Amino acid sequence: MVKKRKVSLQLANVDTTVSNVEKPKFPPLVTSYNDKIRPILDAVDKLRCLKVNQEGISLPTIVVVGDQYKNLTSIPDAMTAFIRIVGSLKETLHRILIRGEFDQESNNKQMYCDARLVEMLDQLSKELHTSFKFSENFLVEEIQVLKEANGIRLPHTLRPNVFYHLLQREVNNISSFPISFVNKVWGYLEVVCLKVLIDHCGNYPQLLPSMRKALQNVMAKMKNKFAKRVTDMIEMEKITDYTCDTEFIVLWNKLKGGNQEQLSKAMSSRWEEIKMEGYGVINVKHLFDVPSNIRDQAFDLKMRMTAYWIIVLKRMVDWLALQLRFLMQKLVNDEIEKEIESKEIIEYVMDGILVNAD
Template sequence: MEHITPKENIILNVLSAEVNFTTCESIRLSRRVDRTGQRTLAAVTKSDQYADDLLEKVTTNAVNISYVCVRNRIGNETYDEARIQEANLFKSHHSLSMIDKSRVGIPVLAQKLVQTHDVIISKCLPNIVNEIKEKLDEWMSRMSGSLKETLEKLLIHGEVVGLPDKHKSCDARLAKMVDEFKIELHAEDESFENFLVDEMRVLKESGGIRLSQFVPEYAFSYLLRQKVSKISDLPISFVNKVWSYVESVSFEVLKDHCESFPQLYSPMKKASQKALEKIKNKFLQRAMDMIEMEKNTNYTCDPNFLASWKELKSANYDKLSDAVVRRRSKWIAINGYGDVKVDHLFDVPANIREQAFDLKMKMVAYWAVVLRRMVDWSALNLRYWIQKFVTEMGISVFTDMMLPGCGIEKMMEGPRSVAEKRDIFR
């Protein structure tokens, strides 16, 4: 029953002409699953042996099914010989010749099978396609969901239970990249031989009609833009570096998930690349925006900034003045900054030197705030955009795999080796 119940299957009853059609068990089973008889076809065999009773059986057609009477091959007859004998039988036999010619012969049986198949397909194909699509959608939903879950465990939550060993260090690797970025930011190439030179130059260029003891805001903003510009490539490099790693991990996870369907790896990888590129570009744009914001605005609500600035100035200016004016030292150690060369400051007026030093210490205190902010921003945005990518990747993979030529067609493709062997026999 399991083979004749599906509505897309043809039920072919092969009956001997000697049996009673109304009591035939196979006919009864067919009628139970196909009451209208639209997909049931009876092939009545041994027509030549039981010809006398056959005409009445097929004429009354008490079981109301489509039938075709055929003649079996006898002995060593070839197919062509058997068909000739069959045609002569239904043409010359006194009773069989009275059966409608659209009901006799193997060629007619083959034609009716094709016609019945066409009718069934025309009715069932939309449902079959919908069922396949539903199954495919369900499978792809599970696949994308599993892919998303694995990536979240690896890249966001840092879970390692149940994951391959090669993926267990992902979260630690991302944290290490953030630490390396922090070190790179703090390793800015500061000139210790030209101490206060830039500050004095900017003060000279920004001179105007104002109280001499007040440093113009423009001077600090200009120096800040210069410092930010020097390290502006580091956040971009960080994004490229970390995203390259995220990409490699994602493709490895994707490959693991496609192990049972290797033909799906290529289109799914393409969909993943699209999501990666989309989110990476947004991350890069945010990084560039962050750099521009640091260039254009000097602000912090950190209460330690003012305290640090004042402490740096009070702890070091007297030392600088003593080294330059009285001791004429070539090098001195500035607390919180490092050893600097100061012999070029011997002939600089005290008020200019003091303003330049104040500007430098203010920048040192504020620069620490900027670097902390950049590191924090990068770490927070890294998490944010990885989460966005994981979500986008799941959507992109699911959507693209539903496109023609990517989903069910790829799953139905056999291995290339099988296709090559098939071509040999064509």
């Protein structure tokens, strides 16, 4: 009979003992995830090679601390559950957020993500288009900008930055709407992702705190990235008045053509109210005493801004939709898995489960 021997669990001793032992034909207990648990798993694998259990050697066991960990009894169990949850979480989020499927969530309309996101985009578009009432104080803002830009130059000549200055004012006035959209839509996505995570961690509640922490971290990081891009987008709109859309010129000329005649008639006939295309019924009494050259320049600015503003708002909503889809794809395909499987989170999981027993 083989005499029982005392075996040190120090990895250095194990390495010297098993250097000439034939490698096992069975795979390691589990793939490496981080530096903390890898040495433990290597030691267990090498001890299995020696068949120390057959020689009656008593080994320290990996046990679970407390009843709250009754579903997991070892490192391999914990890591197997961990891998399974990460995989199923990623697949479910891909199905709900990317592919837009909802058959398995038919009883909860909150999980119809495509429909909810479209509703939020439509609401944003509506808020942007109704943020100004053009019929109130018609041309007053344009006249004020012209007065501020007044200088020594030929009459009826506009400074190049007049339209640019007016554009900055308009963009500043609506800048809070896109930021509010980011907060709203990302708050919704976080609720959806957390619900899916909780559902998948149902059999392993001890893994939920660490995985929820990782999910919240990555959601906050992606939200900040989205908000930064939105802020940059707003700044871009303020510094450049450009579009390749040919509808801009068409709409600008259309608005000027019919409405200029209406305004001229109102001024000569002293009509206090007129109906303008694109504006409805507006009050023009406050324009009676404005010099005609200033009034005409203000009117041209107004029509140009109206035509361009439609394009700006459309471009803004389209850009937000594209950025949202891009960041959602990156979140599901890369960022969530990367964050959950990070060294910090793995250590957090293992610290709650593993203890060396004598």
